[in-house]
Structures are given as structure tokens and as C-alpha cells.
Amino acid sequence: MGRQELLSRLAQRNGRRIVLLVLDGVGDLRTDAQPRTALDEARTPHLDRLAARSSLGRLVPVGTGITPGSGPGHLALFGYEPASPETDIGRGVLEALGLGLDILPDTVVARGNFATVDREGLLADRRAGRLPGAEGRRICARLASRIEAAGDAPGDALGNAVGDGIEIEVHPGEAYRFVLLFRPRPGTPPLGAELADTDPQRLGVAVPPVEAAAGAGEEARGTAARIGPAVAALQAELRDEERANGFLLRGFSKLPALPGVGELHGLRAAALAGYPLYRGVAKVCGMEIVDCGGSFGQVLDRLEERWDDFDYFFLHVKGTDMAGEDGDLPAKVGAIESVDALLPRLLDLGPDVLAITGDHSTPAPMTAHSWHPVPLLLRSENCFVDECPRFTEVEAIRGAIGTIPASDLMGLLLANAGKLAKFGA
């Protein structure tokens, strides 16, 4: 029996509240060049007092040595096995979630790059000279008009696709990026996402048409036949553009169909995150999205308002990760101290279980996500109060929780909240 199934069998509801505070990328490194981490350096009186009454430990997001993206990092924190086909969030879907788009389970999503092709139709620049955002938005609007104008006009490749029951949407992303959505209208056959990228990954060759991925089945082949001509018509529409006179599509995917944390664990779960990507991943896991700004203060505003409505709250703080990505240790220290300053507001609500951790480490010296274990602080009435006086990476090594897979955290939170029955008699 898998762990999630076991937890699900043992689920019991009660009124106790769990708060999972994710300081994105909080874990850092001690290296020759940076002898102390952001958590070492930060002045955190409230966190220190809390650590002295808590269990510490470390979470391994995906596996030893594996550097997780934000998707797998959060899926693991929410109790899902992050490296399995069932939880694989495709690139297209992830980009759409990051843009805050509402994806339905039947929709095929691709991530697009505007690109430049030469007179012979051969790929000359895979990012159209890193097209600025305003240009990207203009071209997306042009494509949207073209889709609308096509209607279901017979004889027009785009119109044929629409007439065949497919809604097509285009949404601009950052710079040269965009997202293309294909959704079957009710009563028309479902669409398959097992489609090959149309990005040849090298210059001087033609952009390939939409085709089923190698080894894909009937559904994907049918989908390629239905949407391929429409994609070609959209490409043709851009022929007179100066730079973005073509595009490449990658990461065709659909939302993974995951059982939600409500169904699995009997939780009424809410996500309070300022950035769309994290809201999107939480939604995939069945959480209700509580609209809020990106600062911890804004998150707390909404938390206080909605405290009575849920029993599991995922709070997301982005600043730690951004500072780590920038290699800016003082900014990371500042982000941690800002959280510390507002921590009393969170504690005043009296969460029955509070976990503070990250979805991965983003060490400032690496200016990137990394594979290093992430420190975890867990406070509840029944947590083992260990001998760690501060919430830091080094203290966490000797914490009572030990070093565990991040996907084990959900069970630990549920246990501390009394939401898991005894296993066996």
C-alpha cells in the first residue's frame, strides 16, 4: 500500500488547524566563500523562541542529489510523490499556471516561443531576438483576432479546427513566450497531449508541423490531425512580421488528474500565495485559492479573514527564493527577518500545527535551486521539543525529525493535528 493510500485510510476529521508556511528556497549553504547561511545571519527573535519549543528536521524534496523545480518541490510538500508519471506537471500546463490561467482537465496546453524564420522558412532565431513583452502581447492579440475572425469558416484551416469543435486561446507570457490552449467543445472527441514539440532545438531547419509523439496512440494522432492545420494557419498569419514571423511549441500537456488533499485527507485546504504558479500547483492538489498579494503581510491579512473557513493553510513567501536566485545574501536575510517580524500575527491565530520550511534550497552562492536538504520547523502540542535553539540548516541536522522525504511531511502534519487514526489494533 502506498503511503498516500495509507494516510487516506487513516484520515479522521477534527477542527484543528494546520499552517504550512513555505519560505521558497529558504535553505542555503555554508561554503568557503559564504561561511554563514541566511538563516544563520538573520536576526529572528520570534523564530528563535518558536524553535526552542519545536521539533526541527530536514526535508529532501525529490531525492538525494535531485534539484527540484517549483512544481515537484510543492507537490512533495503537499504529500504527493513528486517523481511519478501521475504527478508530472507538463511544461505547457506549468507555464499556464504561472500566468494564472484557469486550466480545465480536458484542455491541451503548449508553451510557445515566438521565433524568427528566414525567407526559405528555416529557423533563424529560436526566441525572435528575445522579443520584448509589449511586442509579444501585440502579436498574441493579433493571433487572437485571427482565431476570432476564423469562426468556423469552412475552407479556412483555423476555421475548420474551430468547426471541428476546438476552442483555441492564446495568452502572452514573459518576453517572447506565450501559451496556446486547445479545448474540445462538449460533445466532441477528447484531445490527447502526447504531441511532439515543434521546436527542432537547432537553427537552419524548418519548423516541424504538430505530430503525435513517438509511440503515442490513436487519440494523439487524431489530435495532431485536428489541430495541426490550425497551428499552421496561425504560423502563416505571422509571415509579414519582422522578427516574430513564426513560433515553436513545446511541452504539450494536460492537467494531471490528482486526487485532492480534501478527498485524500479530509482537509478543507486553502492556498494563500501571491504568485500564480504556486496558486496553480495548489489548485492541482485540490486547494481553494484565496486571492492575496505577494507580501507576507498581505498573506496574513487574508489568513486572518479566512481563519474560520479552512483547516489547512498553505502560505507562500517568494522573497527568499528571489534573493537566493539573485545571489543576494543580505536580501535573503532581509526576507527572513521580514517574516520573523510578522510571525506574532500568525502565532496569535493559534494554529494547532505550524510547519515552516522551503520547497527546495536556493543557495545564494549558487544563484539557483539546489538539491540540498531543506530545514524544517514543526510546532504542535505534541511535537518533540528537541535541543535546537534556532531555526538554521546546521541545527536542523540534529533535530528530532531527522532527514526525511518532503512527501512525508503531510503525514507528519496530519499526525500532529490528530487527523490520523491509529494503524492496526
Added chain:
Amino acid sequence: MGRQELLSRLAQRNGRRIVLLVLDGVGDLRTDAQPRTALDEARTPHLDRLAARSSLGRLVPVGTGITPGSGPGHLALFGYEPASPETDIGRGVLEALGLGLDILPDTVVARGNFATVDREGLLADRRAGRLPGAEGRRICARLASRIEAAGDAPGDALGNAVGDGIEIEVHPGEAYRFVLLFRPRPGTPPLGAELADTDPQRLGVAVPPVEAAAGAGEEARGTAARIGPAVAALQAELRDEERANGFLLRGFSKLPALPGVGELHGLRAAALAGYPLYRGVAKVCGMEIVDCGGSFGQVLDRLEERWDDFDYFFLHVKGTDMAGEDGDLPAKVGAIESVDALLPRLLDLGPDVLAITGDHSTPAPMTAHSWHPVPLLLRSENCFVDECPRFTEVEAIRGAIGTIPASDLMGLLLANAGKLAKFGA
């Protein structure tokens, strides 16, 4: 998805070099009788300085409480799951690798014991009175002559097997041991290794003929029929010997067909080991064997010569294990100090990632391999510099790497070398 498959999917090549220095059996015990381990006792100024800039941790070779042989111990260090049917290196193959024989994938290998049978043909001594090596070599030469003389003579059981396309080789091992190889000539049917031992494991019974193992398929049954009479003819050849007038065969096996570390991880991997067994296991894992002597100095000589040719180097030091097997703590301390003295030569090469560990513990008080976790030292630009001032068993308990399966080490080395892409976006 299995861990090895995940690592393989994330593989990215670069020029950075990984060195894995295996101090065979280095882990030791603190007991009532031996209050300090060899690593505790050794004077190791260079290792100490390195430890102060490294991450420490511990490796569990196969599983908690499982004492590994050298084969599984090394397979785990190379990233393979050591307790799976795919990585099972049979006794026959292991013995042949230990003799430095070049085994081909189609060859069936058995490990033999010369034995004594009485006048009724019943087993009287399973090791022929622990026959000395010179006698074993003489008898092997006699068997080899018999094989050569048989040619493919019809009417001779051995000749029939040869005529049926089977090459037979005999190689002496230590004392009463030898190895028997059966290889099908091109164009003849393959041989199966699912054959039962011909060792009844007790005295006073007849030595059974070669038979397919219980539940084995057609290939093994055919193989038994083809090689059985030849084995009987070789037994008959020894009838007039005084002590070694028979033999027992065990561990029929073929090389496991493992994907190599090059194929899996994009590594150009070299093994520098003085002892054939370790070279053999490295070869099974797709490494190139760099011929060298058994001392650490000799290993370093070749390492310096071949530094530009590879990006993964497995260095093997045997002295620590031998001293442990002898229960000789001072010798083990000496073996460690010898490595320490030459460590600057290794560090001067500037490996991007350096791991120092063992394939298992060989505690001197036990004079044998054991199940205890093995200390690990890992140094790279992005290792977490923890608070462990020396490379010892006790310091390793509180190291930043924690206690992890030995088969996780490969992923950690690859991550530290920047040879793994991020998982998910």
C-alpha cells in the same frame, strides 16, 4: 520511476571531474574492547584539513543490518541497487573476476572446489583437505590438458561437448578453488546459467551431476544436457588423484547485463584498482580499467597520467580492509595514514568533486565485513561545509549529508559536479 532512470533522464555532460576514493572496509567500531576506531586513532593532518571544508555523512551499503560482500558494496557506490536480480553477480562470475579473467556476456562460469570422494564415490572431504595452491594449479593443468586432448573426438564425452560448440576453460584459484568456464562458439545455441550446484553440502553422499535448477526453463535444461557429460568426464579424469579425486561446482552464473555508468550518466569513467575483483566489478559497470599496482602511490601515478582522459575516477585502496580482516587496528591506522600522506597529490589535481568512503565497514574487533554504516566525506564547491572537524565515524553521524543509502551517492556526486539538470520546472 526508479532513481537510476531519473538520474539518467537528468544527465548533462560537462568537463568537471569526480573522484571516488574507496578505502575498502574503512568503517570501524568503538567497542568495550576497542574504544577508538582506526579513523579516530590515525594521525591525518591532510584529511582533517579537508574534512573542515567538506560535508560528512554516512552510507548504508545494502540495507540496515545487511553485511555486504565486495560486489554489492561497490555496485551500490557506483549507483546500482545492490539487492536486485539485475545486479546479482553470481559466485562463479565473482570468483572469475577476482582472478582477473575476462568474462564475456555469453559465458557460463562456475566456481569449483577440489574435493575427496571415497571408494564408493561418496563425498569424504568438500575441500580435499584444503589442498595447497601448488597442488590446485597442477590439477588444473591436468584438466586443461585433458580438455585439449579431447578435441572434438567423437565417443569421448568431453570431446562431444567440444564438438557441440562449447569451449571449456579451467583456471586455478586460491588453494582448493578453481573456476570453470563454458562458452558457446559462434553459431551454436546460447548457454543458460540456471544450473543447480553440484555440491550436496554434506558428506557421505554422491556428488550429483549437473542439472538445471528447480523451475529453470528449456535453455538451462539444454545446457545441463550439453555440459553435464563433459563435467562427468573431467571428474573421471581425477579418479587416480590421492586427495583431489573429484570436485564440486557452485554458483553457475553469467555476467549481469548492466547499463554502464557512461550510458546512464554520460560519464567517461575509469577504475584504478590493484586487485582484480574490484577491476572486475568496475568493468561490469562499464568503466575503463586503468592498469595499476595496488598501493595508493601506484594508483596516484596512473591517475596523474590519465587525468585528462576521464571525468569519473574510481580509486581503490585495499589495505584498510586487509588490516580489518586481520583484526589488526595498528595496521589499519597505518593504512589510513599512508593514504593521508599522499592525499596532497590527489588534491593537487584539483578534482571538482571528491568523495572518500568505504564499500562497507570491516571493524577490526570483528575481523570481517559488517553492516555498520560507512563514513563519507564529500568535498565540492557547493557542498555544505558542516561542523565536523575530522573524518571519523562519530563526526560523520552529525554531518550535513546524513545517513543515506550508498546507492544514492552517485546522484550526489553528479549533482555536486553540475552533471544533473533540474527536475521539473
